[in-house]
Amino acid sequence: MFTAISTLIMVVLVLMLAYFMTKKIGKGMIHYQNSRNIKVLDRMMLGQDKSLLIIQVGQKYCLIGVAQSGIQLLKELNESEIITLDGSQNLQAQNMVSHFSAILTEKFGKKRQ
Numbered sequence: 536m537f538t539a540i541s542t543l544i545m546v547v548l549v550l551m552l553a554y555f556m557t558k559k560i561g562k563g564m565i566h567y568q569n570s571r572n573i574k575v576l577d578r579m580m581l582g583q584d585k586s587l588l589i590i591q592v593g594q595k596y597c598l599i600g601v602a603q604s605g606i607q608l609l610k611e612l613n614e615s616e617i618i619t620l621d622g623s624q625n626l627q628a629q630n631m632v633s634h635f636s637a638i639l640t641e642k643f644g645k646k647r648q
Contacts, residue, residue: 576617589617 576596577589584603589596589612596612 572593574591575588576591579587586601588599598610600607600609
């Protein structure tokens with residue numbers, strides 16, 4: 536009876552330790568995923584282990600292919616070649632629209648309250 540209770544307590548302690556360690560490791564991984572110089576702008580899954588990514592590295596844009604066999608640069612893109620789904624033709628136009636929206640919200644959002 537005593538061994539069954541002690542075994543149960545040990546299993547619960549191991550599960551709790553595993554839970555807290557995965558949370559701690561997960562928080563550390565977020566730090567490594569955020570980068571000042573590299574951003575993933577878009578990702579399209581093509582299969583189970585295959586995807587296309589548009590990334591920004593500094594001021595350059597690249598289309599890369601990711602597969603189980605490795606990562607390959609497919610093409611360097613110009614800013615004008617990047618078309619967003621909201622109808623903007625490039626990132627500069629998208630940034631201007633979001634900046635304009637922020638200004639409108641700031642000016643008119645405060646007056647509604």
